[in-house]
């Protein structure tokens with residue numbers, strides 16, 4: 001052992017929030033109150049965190065109370081996204097609990113007059129030899145948790161954790177099956193007013209006339225708020241405010257607005273805009289031979305909507321010059337930053353508190369509606385205001401996932417082996433999240449009389465990346481060049497959607513790999529394995545292929561089989577997918593078999609649930625979804641013109657977890673997106689002999705692809 | 710505009726004063742505090758607000774109040790309680806059949822209607838019965854399993 005003191009780096013979010021009391025507190029009555037900075041976005045994180053606490057402290061799950069995250073009290077853990085919840089929050093919490101446990105054991109040893117290592121803990125009761133006993137709760141006066149973590153206490157080894165690796169039942173499910181109030185939509189504050197915002201069909205249109213009279217005369221009317229092109233209305237009840245909104249809508253005149261691209265030639269449009277270009281990766285083989293041939297292909301995906309099943313909702317209340325906001329945002333501190341900028345307030349004057357929303361798959365309308373609520377609440381004389389978006393706003397005005405074009409070119413030798421691989425992509429950046437710059441990223445900020453400029457989305461840097469996420473292939477080629485072109489204009493508003501650029505990049509890479517294998521007449525699994533050194537990648541691919549039982553399967557007419565593979569962000573979860581499809585014009589995915597490696601698994605059922613959910617959502621994206629628009633407005637603003645996968649269309653999904661208990665845990669939420677698209681496209685080719693390179697794989701796009709070939 | 714109505718909700722008579730054209734969903738959520746029925750689209754296209762009207766699943770966002778008068782309205786709160794759960798509620802817990810759960814109330818309602826007239830549904834029957842309910846989180850298959858489980862466990866052996 002060396003005696004030199006090293007600066008300790010605390011793990012995960014503990015580094016920025018080192019005080020143990022920021023994370024947990026023992027409450028009188030035998031409870032443990034835990035304050036995570038990460039929030040529930042429908043991924044079951046509250047249960048995983050409960051499991052971690054229960055394991056490290058040795059208390060029963062029922063004792064753990066999770067506090068809603070709030071900027072007034074919780075550690076700042078940034079945004080809950082990118083499948084990082086477990087890494088950041090879970091690890092921090094695990095270490096914080098381990099340190100707290102050690103402090104209590106020391107105090108108990110003192111009190112009982114025994115050595116700390118002679119003590120055990122059973123549901124919070126600390127027991128020593130001869131039945132000497134005390135408990136966390138008896139010792140709270142002796143132990144202060146207002147101390148920073150030391151980084152010197154190791155959490156329990158994996159093998160002695162009782163709950164990790166088992167599936168604790170989700171803590172939120174009982175409320176949800178009995179229909180108890182749980183979501184932000186169910187929050188009702190005393191004296192609450194209801195608000196709605198009137199938005200134009202064309203983005204950034206100007207309000208030239210508004211006849212307020214009818215709305216003002218409508219029963220329950222409370223106030224109209226106008227600030228430049230931002231218009232909202234307040235009323236006593238939801239029904240009253242809906243009526244006022246309808247009256248205003250029919251009496252508003254808008255002009256101008258930003259012209260949208262031509263949907264029919266979207267990929268050409270992407271390729272002809274001003275861009276910032278970057279070489280993402282470049283490798284040269286020392287002795288690459290000269291190419292005998294070249295293959296190049298273009299793939300694309302359209303804009304995609306989040307399509308949360310609940311419309312975005314927020315509450316806000318002003319008091320003493322400050323504002324309290326309730327939100328289902330993924331990042332309470334980031335939202336606070338933007339709200340403070342808009343209202344020119346010091347951040348402490350803005351309190352942002354989290355309340356659960358419906359499933360969230362990225363930067364949706366949650367933050368926008370929070371600003372809407374805060375703006376409307378200024379006219380409410382201190383009463384709280386609840387604002388809920390319409391379904392139309394949710395599908396047409398929340399940020400979308402960016403459309404992308406990807407071109408891949410391979411130089412091949414005489415034998416058809418890849419000498420050089422080139423991947424080039426065109427896309428808007430994939431994030432315009434709040435709290436990242438001096439310009440607020442919230443929709444209403446650009447609508448005010450003194451407007452903030454509209455944010456053009458950017459890309460987080462590699463290795464995670466944005467539009468270039470997963471643009472670097474997992475395969476080993478002698479030479480490769482990866483180039484991204486980020487658009488500098490943004491007529492269609494986009495920001496982070498589950499897996500960012502990985503969906504389109506993996507779809508393109510995996511389709512292209514399949515095309516190369518087919519060209520050579522080689523089995524697509526064998527072809528991939530021949531280019532794959534990473535043993536964990538090989539293991540998931542082999543597991544998925546074996547479980548899908550490809551070789552033994554009898555090929556029926558009109559059915560097809562395809563595989564695809566990726567390691568999310570090139571550093572996260574491995575996921576291989578085998579898809580089985582049938583159909584000629586309308587493709588039905590019969591079955592998806594997924595093999596995943598997410599490192600250590602804390603809650604296996606939770607991982608399967610997330611992978612399965614991701615796979616089904618990705619099937620929906622792949623087969624059905626595209627944001628529709630004409631030159632002036634988004635036209636896909638309801639579930640009829642933005643259809644998603646229905647119960648009768650959902651494939652059977654099997655998930656196999658390839659165990660790696662000693663590898664660090666990584667998130668599962670986004671790993672399936674890209675591989676599912678690739679596997680389905682490859683299965684469609686297997687079934688029909690048609691290569692559909694432009695998503696979604698609808699009847700129209702299949703016919704277009706047939707005409708092309 | 711506002712009129713007085715007697716509604717029969719989850720087995721009890723409730724008096725409400727409202728415009729007869731008001732959507733039933735708003736009355737349930739706002740006036741009666743029964744927030745288990747969720748708002749998703751307001752257009753009858755997602756299923757989040759489904760309730761049973763004399764045993765038939767209907768979108769309460771799209772059902773005017775007058776249409777519910779004289780009928781038996783059942784919301785998710787009326788299906789069961791933690792002490793006495795409906796077999797479907799128990800099965801959804803047992804199968805951990807959701808992600809965010811926002812769609813679940815409406816799905817339980819559609820499934821309850823199915824089991825009422827078909828005690829032994831096939832998987833395809835279940836999918837068909839739930840086809841008007843959207844779920845964005847991709848929890849469909851777990852929900853189908855849960856419905857089949859509830860059917861199995863309530864059938865007389």
Ligand code: FES
Pocket residue numbers: 747748749750751752753754755756757758759768769770771
């Ligand atoms: S909210 Fe009633 S069907 Fe969508």
Ligand code: FES
Pocket residue numbers: 042309358359807808809810811812813843844845846847848
């Ligand atoms: S579980 Fe989230 S919408 Fe169904």
